[in-house]
Amino acid sequence: MDSTKLMNLREESGIKIIEIKTDLSSYAASDLRKVLEGLLAEKVEKVVVNLSQVSHINSTAVGALVGVAKRLRQSGGDLKICALADNLTRTFNLIGASSVVEIYESENSALAAF
Amino acid sequence: MAQADIQLQIPSAVFYIEPVRAFVGNLARSLGFSRKRVADIQLVLDEICSNAVHHGSVDPTDSVKLHIGIDTHALEILVQDTGTQQAGEKSWLTDERLSEIETNRSPSNERGHGIFIVKSLSDTHEMQPNAAGGTDVRVVFRFPKPSDIRI
Numbered sequence: 001m002d003s004t005k006l007m008n009l010r011e012e013s014g015i016k017i018i019e020i021k022t023d024l025s026s027y028a029a030s031d032l033r034k035v036l037e038g039l040l041a042e043k044v045e046k047v048v049v050n051l052s053q054v055s056h057i058n059s060t061a062v063g064a065l066v067g068v069a070k071r072l073r074q075s076g077g078d079l080k081i082c083a084l085a086d087n088l089t090r091t092f093n094l095i096g097a098s099s100v101v102e103i104y105e106s107e108n109s110a111l112a113a114f
Numbered sequence: 115m116a117q118a119d120i121q122l123q124i125p126s127a128v129f130y131i132e133p134v135r136a137f138v139g140n141l142a143r144s145l146g147f148s149r150k151r152v153a154d155i156q157l158v159l160d161e162i163c164s165n166a167v168h169h170g171s172v173d174p175t176d177s178v179k180l181h182i183g184i185d186t187h188a189l190e191i192l193v194q195d196t197g198t199q200q201a202g203e204k205s206w207l208t209d210e211r212l213s214e215i216e217t218n219r220s221p222s223n224e225r226g227h228g229i230f231i232v233k234s235l236s237d238t239h240e241m242q243p244n245a246a247g248g249t250d251v252r253v254v255f256r257f258p259k260p261s262d263i264r265i
Contacts, residue, residue, distance in 0.1 A: 023132070025128075025131055025132045025135055025160050025164075026128035026131050026160065026163075026164040026167070026168075027128040027129050027131065027132055028132075030128065055153075056135070056153070056156060056157065056160070058157060058160045058161060058164065058228075059161060059225075059227035059228050059231055060164060060225075060228075062227070063223070063224035063225050063227065066221075066222060066223075066224055067224040070222065086150075087149075087150065087153035087154075087157075090150075090153075091231075094230075094231065094234055094235075095221060095227045095230070095231070096220075096221025097221055099221055100221050100222045
């Protein structure tokens with residue numbers, strides 16, 4: 001599937017912003033992983049993932065976000081997540097990923113945290 | 115109150131998980147589950163089906179079967195995969211594998227959270243080998259107030 005249908009990519013002050021436009025079940029999660037891997041290959045260091053339009057996320061997608069956040073930190077960068085619906089917050093908390101990835105209420109606060 | 119048994123069979127591909135998740139979500143909503151519980155049911159279903167596609171019915175020509183049962187007190191979902199069907203390959207679910215996954219699970223791991231989610235969010239869960247050489251995963255979600263449920 002064309003990843004532009006699933007997400008918007010833009011840049012602000014040197015920070016890549018990924019705005020997800022679909023629920024993240026396994027199918028979309030594999031596309032998310034490809035986009036994130038692409039950013040790593042481009043040596044992007046700072047990423048914000050905006051989940052404001054997402055009402056479902058599975059462990060595959062959470063794992064992809066955690067994995068890329070860890071790899072970015074190794075090179076001095078980071079991946080931050082913002083605008084989670086309540087049930088997404090519960091999924092992150094259940095897995096424990098909220099202790100691994102920084103989560104912010106809004107895109108602006110995530111950007112300001114860099 | 116009538117009981118219902120719904121059977122679905124999907125190709126073993128992640129593309130088909132999303133429409134099934136949507137269907138089960140709508141069904142659970144219609145049955146009166148809360149928004150929070152519907153989200154739990156959809157997440158559990160997603161994790162089970164993902165495991166079935168990635169580790170169970172690994173041949174794309176294989177299928178994954180779902181049996182959705184509704185009775186007076188609960189919504190029950192059974193997901194059946196066909197196993198790897200490859201010589202020397204074990205089913206993705208063995209006691210040893212389950213134990214290994216649970217022992218090694220860490221929040222910072224990219225994988226290995228699916229079964230933990232299934233166990234945490236369902237009221238009842240069972241996993242066992244099936245006659246096809248794959249795995250049956252059965253989960254039950256109890257209705258909060260049985261007298262309020264209309265079928």
